[in-house]
Amino acid sequence: MAEQATVKTPRHGEAITLRALWQALPRSVVWATLAACATLMAGIGLLAVSGWFITATAVAGASVATALAFDVFRPSAGIRLLALGRTVSRYAERVWGHDAILVALAAMRERLFCAWATPRGAWALRLEPARMLFRLTGDLDALESVALRFAVPALAAIPACLLAGALLGMLSPAIGVATVVLLALGAVAITVRVMRASTLTAARRASRMERMRAATIDFVSGQTALLMSGRLDAQGRRVRALEEQLAEQDRRLNRVDTTAAAATTVLGGGLLAATVAGAAHLVAGGHVAAPIGVMAILAAVGVMEPFAALRRGALETGRALLGARRLAARLADSGEPETQGRAASGEAARAPVAPGCVLSMRGVDACYPRSRAPAVRGIALQVWQGERVALIGASGSGKSTVLALAMGELAPSAGEVSGCRASLIAQSVDLFLDTVRNNLLLADPHADDATLWRVLEAAGLADAIAATGRGLDSRLGEGGLGLSGGQARRLAIARMLLQQHPLWLLDEPTESLDDETASHVLRTLSRAGGDRGWLMATHLHREAVLADRVVRIANGVIVEEGRRGTTAYARMVNELRGGSAHVPSDRPECALASENLPWN
C-alpha cells in the first residue's frame, strides 16, 4: 500500500499533543505559575489591606487618643511591599512563562518538522501547501494559549479564590465557604460554556481561513489566466464570500466572548453585592469592625481579576484544542529522535549497495497518495559510479517518479530502493527569499565565501552575482525572484556542487532554457560531474547525448535501454526533440564540443 498524504487525526488527539507539550515544558513553567499565583494574591491582598487601612485610619482619627496610638507605618509598609511584590511577580511571571512556552514550542516545532520531512509529509505539503503550512504554524502557535492564557491563569486562580474565601471568612466562616464554592462553580461553568461554544466556531473559522488563503493565492498567482478566461471577477467574489464567512465566525466568537463577559460581570457583581450587604449587616450589628467589613468588600472586588484572563484563555482554548487534535497525527508520526534526525537531513535508511553502484532499484512499484493506480511498476535500474543514465519517455510516463524514488521523496509501495546520497536538480528550482550566500549555504552550512565564489564560478554565475555590487549579500526575492530562469538553474547547480554526493538526479536540467544558456549549463554539469553517477530525466536530445546509457520508460514500466555506441541508443537519442544529429560514440565532454550540436 502506498503511503497516504492525509494523516488521520487520532481519537483523543488533544491528549497526545498536550502530553507532548507538557513533556517539552521546562521547569520555569512551575516558577511562572507560582509567580502568577503571587501576582493575583498580592493584588487581592493590596486591595484588602488598603481598604482596611483607609477605614481603620478614619476610625482611629475619630479621637486624638486612638489617632496617636494607631500604627500607620506597618500597614503602609505592607501596602508598599504588596504593590512592589505584585509588579515584580507579574514581570517574573511574564519572563518565566514566555521562556517556558518558547522552549516547549521550539521542541515541538523540531518534532513536527521532522515528521514533515518524510515522503508522506512532503507530499501532503505539495498537495495542499496553504492548508498544511497554516496547520504547521497556526495550530502550533495556538498551543501557547493553552499554557499561558489558560492553564497558568486557571492554576493561579485556585489560591487566589482560597485567599479571597479566607478574607471574606473574617466576616463569617459561612460567607468564606460560600464565596469559594460560588467562585469555583462560576469559574467552571463559564469556562466550560465558553470552550464548548467556541470549539466548533473556531474549527469553522480555521477551515474558512485555510480556504481563503488558498483562494487568495490562486487569485494572486493566477491573475493572468483568470483575466484571460474572464474569471477574475468571479474569483474575486469567491474570496469576498469566504471573507464574509470568516467575519461571520468572528462575530460568533465575539458573541461567545460578550456573553461570557456578561456572565462574569453578573457573577462578580452578585458576589460584591452579597458581600456589601453581608458586611453592612454584620458591621451594623457590631459583629465585625468596619475596617474588616471594607477589607472583605475590596477582597471581593480583587478576586474577579483572574476571571477575565480565564475567559479569554477559554475562548482561545477552543482553537488550541482543535490545533492540538490535528497536530497529534503528525506527532504520532514523528517517531524516535534518531529516525527524526535522519529524516530531516534526508538520510533515509537504505539497504547497502554493491561496490561502485550509486543507485539500485529492484522490482519497485510506487503509488502517489490519493491515487490507486501505481505510477511506476517493476522498475529495475542500477546506476554505477561515473555512469550517466538518461531516462526518456512520453510526458506522464513516470520519469520524475523514478527520480522522486531515487531521492527518497516518494516511498516505494513494493520492491527496494538503495543507494548513495543524492543531489537533485528538479524541474522547478527551489530558491528562497534570502541572500545568495544563504541560498547556497543550505547545501553546506560550513562553506566559506571563497568556496561559494568557486562554485558560482564553476556554475557560470560568478560574474552576474559580482555585477550586482553586493556580491554574496545580494538578496533574492521570493522563489528566487530577480534571477532569470537560466541564472536560477545555475544557482541550483552551484548549490549542488557544494554537496559532495556521488549521485546526481537531474530532472530536465535545461528545459525551457535558450540554446546558449543550456549549452553553458550542460558544459558546467559535464565538467563538474567527474565520476559521479547521473540519472537524468529528459525529453531533449541535447541532454540525452551526454548519457552513457538511455533507458526508455512507458506507462510506468521500463521498456527499452541501450548503451552508447549501439543502434538502440542512437535511435532513442535521435527521436528526441532537437534530434537527428550525429551521435558521437565518445564521452559526453566531446559531444558537447561537437559542431553538430544545435547551440554551437
Ligand SMILES: Nc1ncnc2c1ncn2[C@@H]1O[C@H](COP(=O)(O)OP(=O)(O)OP(=O)(O)O)[C@@H](O)[C@H]1O
Ligand atoms: N502528485 C501526484 N499525484 C498523483 N499522481 C501523480 C502525481 N505526480 C505524478 N502523478 C502521476 O504519475 C504518473 C507519472 O508522472 P511523472 O511526473 O513521473 O511523469 P513524467 O514522465 O516525469 O512526466 P513529464 O515528462 O511530463 O515530467 C502520471 O500518470 C501522473 O499523472
